[in-house]
Amino acid sequence: MRVPTIERLLVANRGEIARRVFQTCRDLGIGTVAVHSDPDAGLPFVAEADLAVRLPGSTPAQTYLRGDLVVAAALRTGADAVHPGYGFLSENADFARQVIAAGLTWVGPPPEAIEQMGSKVGAKKLVSAAGVPVLEELSPEALTAADLPVLVKASAGGGGRGMRVVRALADAAAQVERAAHEAASAFGDPTVFCEPYVERSRHVEVQVWGDHHGTEVVVLGARDCSVQRRHQKVIEEAPPPGIAEETLEAMYAAARAAALAVSYVGAGTVEFLYDPGTARFWFLEMNTRLQVEHPVTECVYGVDLVALQIEAAEGGRPAPRPGTPRGHAVEVRLYAEDPAAGWAPQSGRLTRFDVPDVAAELERPGDFGVRLDAGFAAGDEVGTHYDAMLAKLVAWAPTRAEALRRLADVLRRSRIHGLRTNRDLLVALLRHPVLRDAEMTTTFLDGLDLGELLGPADPDAVRLSAFAATVALAERAAAHRTVQAGIPVGWRNVASAPHSTCFEVAGEQVEVRWSGGRTGYRAADLDLTVLAAGPDRVVVERGGLRRTFEVHVDPAGRPGAEHVDVESDLGHVALRRTPRFADPADQVATGSLLAPMPGSVVAVTVAVGAAVVAGQPVLVLEAMKMQHTVTAPHAGTVSALAVTTGDQVSAGAVLAVVTPASPAGPTPAHPTSPARGTTDEGDPA
Known part of the structure; x- marks a missing residue:
């Protein structure tokens, strides 16, 4: 039988997933093809492919689910193989059959294996017959x-x-x-x-690889993926800490039995629920594809799992011999979301995205170091159609403690601007004693007070950062003026009251009172000395401490209402300069429920004229395939309903108005309006 040799490979996926596969293809000398939806046309993965094909679709979310269009794109571009990535069609047996029927090489397990493991109900019965422990199914x-x-x-x-x-x-x-x-x-x-539901359990998964005959399965260690929110993984690491070797060996044997039960080929993952109290474990599911968290296994075992997938598809070498794991690797998933607001996904333009100590995106370190797998770059638009993950960041070090410390430090020094992310939470978690002592469970985040963990904004940090932003904006304005360029910034012929610059910071108003002139900048309410001032960098001395502030102004911002990000040893502070005069268009009625995020209205549970109580569901939004219930902020009557089921809404849009018993009249829109509504995702995270 002729062994296929892949010359050009199409990746039926997007973002960091496609970029990850493209990296290995470049290493192996294989040409690449990207497919993309309209919102993704400007993302890095499209530009990095040798060829790219636009996929039409009734909605952007469905574009990547059209197997017929993907196969047609492969044939049109001369691709001879298809890699499904992870997500979308990666576990769709019918799609695998479409690829094979078209005469293309399928880089994945046999369709039959995908089908058998695709149903969690059927998979549990199958592996149970092979001797793998499972939890009882309930109707x-x-x-x-x-x-x-x-x-x-x-x-x-x-x-x-x-x-x-x-x-x-x-x-x-x-x-x-x-x-x-x-x-x-x-x-x-x-x-x-x-x-x-097993309380206080851990989520452990075993990496397997089956040879191209489906007769031999090799285990490449295990990973701990217990730190989760909304049942989605946030932090993963390899090897899993704090589990006895004999328990791990039992898991490896169970994973091997599960894979052999379906004659598995290529890379796959068998997931288990582990009870630390009893050292028992149960089969959860088998992912018949590569996992998002595969980089930690690649680091500690020194393998390229995508390359192994391609070798299996080409009928290549026998299964790899697993070596002794070297060091410890920890991965975090960086999401565009607001943890303090119920993990609400965020959208908007990523104005800056700089991660230190990474030589190049998607680089796989040959030695201990930092790896970044990113789907976005500075300037990219983060939409609402797909998962909110921006990137994965991995630290690999000789010990677990070193990996945790290194990863927290790199995250802390990263510059991520333009929209809210979970970066600060990740730093706090990596330093948390529960994670440090390897006592995490899948409910770890459920029991945390995120407000207490993240802490309130440091008033001193906010005031100093706002002052630095004020100075930088003044320097920026001076650099662009075309007349009287020699006059010092802020100079006045007659001494007068200080200048006033106002910002919004996390929904609160901050006023900076300052003055300038030939002797430099001065703060009316802060005892400090400005040592250096520029449009991007401000250095001040206060109380004998010299501190440098990096200031980044969104170049696309509206003059007088700029978005400014300030970085210093005090942390990141995001500010929005507020105009001196309010725009009447920004006025909304008291009791207006504003959309907490962009999304689609999937249900409306009230009608105009209905009486509601505080906390009562009013409508349900769907964003990034998760549902969020918007509730009444107070008791009253639904006096207006601006949306119906199926409507697409933007963040801040008025959804409905709940008039209280004693209406207070018009109030400014967010951030000063208290009627933005609350969301509840319906799960414990």
């Missing part, structure tokens, strides 16, 4: 109080979508319905099932 329609708590899960997918914890029977029907709706939206299949 959603026949739950009793004795079964609680239970976890509702989508049968056809993962990534936290379509998952709900049920702790009260009265909530069961609603949670099952919401899980089914999310599952249908994310995977095209509303089937859900229930299983016992």
Whole structure:
């Protein structure tokens, strides 16, 4: 039989996933093809491919799910192989068959293996017959109080979508319905099932690789993925700490048995739920693809898992011999989201994205170091159609303690501007004693007070950063003026009251009172000395301490309402200069519910004239395939409803108005309006 040799490979995916596969293709001398939706046309992965094909679709989210269009793109561009990446069609057996039927090489396991493991219900029965421990399946329609708590899960997918914890029977029907709706939206299949919910468990997954005959399976260690929010992984590491070697060996044997049960070929992951109290574990699912967190395994085992996938597809060498893991690797997922606001996904332009100590994006360090797998670059637009992950950052060091410390430091020194991210939370978690002592569980984040963990904004840091921003803006204005260039900034012929510059910082107003002139800048309310001033850098001395502030002004901002990011040893402070005069268009009525994020309205639960109580659901938004319930901010009457089911809304748009018993009249829009509404995602995170 002729062994296929891949010359040009199409990646049926997007973002950092496509870039990751392209990197290996370049190393192997294989040509690359990207496919993309309209919102993704300007992202780095499209520019990095040798060829790129636009995929039409009724909605951007569905574009990458059109297997027929992907296969047509491969044939049109002369690609002879398709790699599905991870996500979208990567675990779709019908798509694998389409690729093979078109005479293309499929870089993945056999369609039959995908099909057998694609249904979580069927997969549990299959591996149980092979001797792998599993949790009992429960019927959603026949739950009793004795079964609680239970976890509702989508049968056809993962990534936290379509998952709900049920702790009260009265909530069961609603949670099952919401899980089914999310599952249908994310995977095209509303089937859900229930299983016992194991409190204080850990999530451990085993990396397997099956040779091209499907007769030999090699285990390349395990990873701990217990730190999760909304059942989606946030921090992963290899090897998993604090698990006895004999328990790991038992997991390896179970993972090997599960893979052999479906004659598995290529890279795959068998996931287990581990109970630290009893050292027992149970099969969760098998991902018949590469995992997002595969870099930590690549680091400690010194392998390229994408290269191994390609070798398997080409009928290449026998399964690799696993060596002794070297060092420890920790990965964090950097998301565009606001953890303090219920993990609400964020969208907008990424105005700056600089990570230190990384020689090049997607570089795989040959020795201990830092690796960045990023889907975005500075200037890119982060939309609402896809997952909110911006990048993965990995630190690999001789010991776990060193890896945690290095990763926290690199994150702290990163410059990520333009929209809210979970960066500060990641730094706090990497330094948290629970993570440091390897005592994390899948509910670790549920029990944290994020406000206490992140702490309130340091007033001193805000005031100093706002002053530095004021000086930088003044220097920027002076550099661009075309008349009287020799006059000092802020100079006045007659002594007068200080200048006033106002900013919004995290919804609060901050005023900076300052003066300038031939002797330099002075702050009316701060005892400090300005040692150096420029449009990008301000150095001050206060109380004997010299401090440097980096100032980054969004070049696309509106004059007089600039977005400014200030970095110093005090941390990152994001400011928005507020105009001197309010725009009447920004006025909204008291009780207006503003969209907390861009998204699609999937349900409206009230009508105009309805009486509501505080916290009552008003409508449901869907953003990045997660549902968010917008609730009434106070008791009152629904006096206006600006949206209907199916509408697309932007962040800050008025969705509805709940008039309180004693209306107070018009108030300014966010940030001073208290009626933005609240969201509840319906799961414990």
